[in-house]
Amino acid sequence: MGSGVLCIAESAGNELKKSAFELAGVGQRLAGALGGPISGALVGEGISGLVEGLGKRGLPKVYVVDDAALGRYTSDGYAIALKAVVQAADPAVILLASSAMGKDLGPALAARLGCGIISDAIALEVVDGKVHATRPVFAGKAQLEVEPADLPVVVSVRPNVFEPAASGDGAAETVAVDADLTGEQIRVVVKELLEPEERTIDLTEADIIVSGGRGLKGPEHFHLIEELAAVLGGVVGASRAVVDAGWRPHTEQVGQTGKTVSPKLYVACGISGAIQHLAGMSSSKCIVAVNKDPEAPVFKVADYGIVGDVFEVLPELIKAVKEKKGL
Ligand SMILES: Cc1cc2nc3c(=O)[nH]c(=O)nc-3n(C[C@H](O)[C@H](O)[C@H](O)COP(=O)(O)OP(=O)(O)OC[C@H]3O[C@@H](n4cnc5c(N)ncnc54)[C@H](O)[C@@H]3O)c2cc1C
Incomplete structure (x- = not known):
């Protein structure tokens, strides 16, 4: 042996x-x-x-x-x-x-x-x-x-x-x-590799992920998620609901049928916390959830929870991080 x-x-x-x-x-x-x-x-x-x-x-x-x-x-x-x-x-x-x-x-x-x-x-x-x-x-x-x-x-x-x-x-x-x-x-050969238009850090290797769900109401509001991710130095993730709706690419999907991630910080915004989503992120070291429903299952795994409207909370969070970092 x-x-x-x-x-x-x-x-x-x-x-x-x-x-x-x-x-x-x-x-x-x-x-x-x-x-x-x-x-x-x-x-x-x-x-x-x-x-x-x-x-x-x-x-x-x-x-x-x-x-x-x-x-x-x-x-x-x-x-x-x-x-x-x-x-x-x-x-x-x-x-x-x-x-x-x-x-x-x-x-x-x-x-x-x-x-x-x-x-x-x-x-x-x-x-x-x-x-x-x-x-x-x-x-x-x-x-x-x-x-x-x-x-x-x-x-x-x-x-x-x-x-x-x-x-x-x-x-x-x-x-x-x-x-x-x-x-x-070698029976299976990869013939072509389609590179993403924009190369970002692989979600599975990211230290900070800010994810958005259906609570964002539409793709036009994802700039809030992108901005918070940018000021925190992280990358954008998404729930399956928004990927299925075509708001975000599948490469950003976190969960059972998406990526399994374990960043130092995972910020879930307008995401309910369905078991299939939690399967992909519950081993994150620190989880912050923003959801207007205090009963949302995501709060069960969150280290910090903010009960509030993403359209009010996210601009405040972005402002606070910018101030703290002197940006
Ligand atoms: C086989 C299978 C595999 C799956 N795989 C995955 C997977 O890999 N990843 C995944 O994510 N899902 C997966 N799902 C789907 C999963 O069950 C959920 O349907 C999905 O995660 C829901 O996405 P969501 O939380 O964005 O949307 P919703 O469930 O619609 O939740 C939206 C949340 O936003 C909150 N909200 C609404 N408006 C606001 C606001 N203005 N401010 C703050 N909060 C607000 C609501 O209170 C709610 O909690 C899978 C399902 C199945 C059956």
């Missing part, structure tokens, strides 16, 4: 994603408790330059599959490449982010390895020498405590929940892995 922890790092636009540093942080803690080595994995095309960044975050060894066939994410290609990496590194725990990519890749990799998977962990410990994870179930209504029956195990970790590893002056050794990727093994 293998030992230690392997962290599968994600990158975008030739930069490591924040989730990679979070995996390095939780991975080092686990590897220390399990008494095994820690290493990283990078898969893609032209990604070798990212090894240095992982070294600085405390990963002394990084396994790299750099192949033109992996220029764009493909389930088959990445799972094949990472299986080869796992065989080379022989870890007990394989960590990846519970991101859009990780949610697809984790089960595919576990199936190829013939091992178990724990999805969307929000806490990860070693208890009596065993890996012990906590994950939300029933759209966040309950939490499940799980331990894998066997190792290795793949664990996907919710982004923005764990502290990122601090940046230091460490360096990483690169281990190139030959994954023997032949064309016919």
Whole structure:
């Protein structure tokens, strides 16, 4: 049986994603408790330059599959490449982010390895020498405590929940892995990637999110949400009701069928707090809700609640933040 922890790092636009540093942080803690080595994995095309960044975050060894066939994410290609990496590194725990990519890749990799998977962990410990994870179930209504029956195990970790590893002056050794990727093994190929017109911070990585719901009455009032997000240094989110109504793009939807977010601050404005919305944001560190209905379910999860009309409260909040920041 293998030992230690392997962290599968994600990158975008030739930069490591924040989730990679979070995996390095939780991975080092686990590897220390399990008494095994820690290493990283990078898969893609032209990604070798990212090894240095992982070294600085405390990963002394990084396994790299750099192949033109992996220029764009493909389930088959990445799972094949990472299986080869796992065989080379022989870890007990394989960590990846519970991101859009990780949610697809984790089960595919576990199936190829013939091992178990724990999805969307929000806490990860070693208890009596065993890996012990906590994950939300029933759209966040309950939490499940799980331990894998066997190792290795793949664990996907919710982004923005764990502290990122601090940046230091460490360096990483690169281990190139030959994954023997032949064309016919990769059955699904991404042909085209449609970039959003405006590139904003990915909601799942944002520290501050200001979300608007149907209480805003129409898309023409979302400038209030945008302004508050801008002065707070955050990004805009939305409930499904407003996305379905075509007021906001689906990329902004938070919830069970949208994005799962865990920012430091989540401000819900004119959002009722239906269970499907809460499923996507209840693990936020601080929740502020603005709603004119004091019985709105969102207040049950809010740390701070403002019972009031968004059209009165939001301009006051924007003004107050501007004054405080001297803007
Ligand atoms: C399978 C499934 C998946 C789903 N997935 C998601 C999901 O991913 N994300 C999601 O968000 N929803 C999801 N939903 C929908 C969810 O059930 C709710 O319908 C949706 O979240 C409601 O959006 P809302 O809170 O903006 O609107 P509403 O429920 O209409 O609530 C509007 C709120 O605004 C308040 N309000 C009105 N006017 C004002 C004002 N002037 N000032 C202050 N407050 C005001 C009201 O009191 C009310 O609480 C899903 C549903 C299903 C069945």
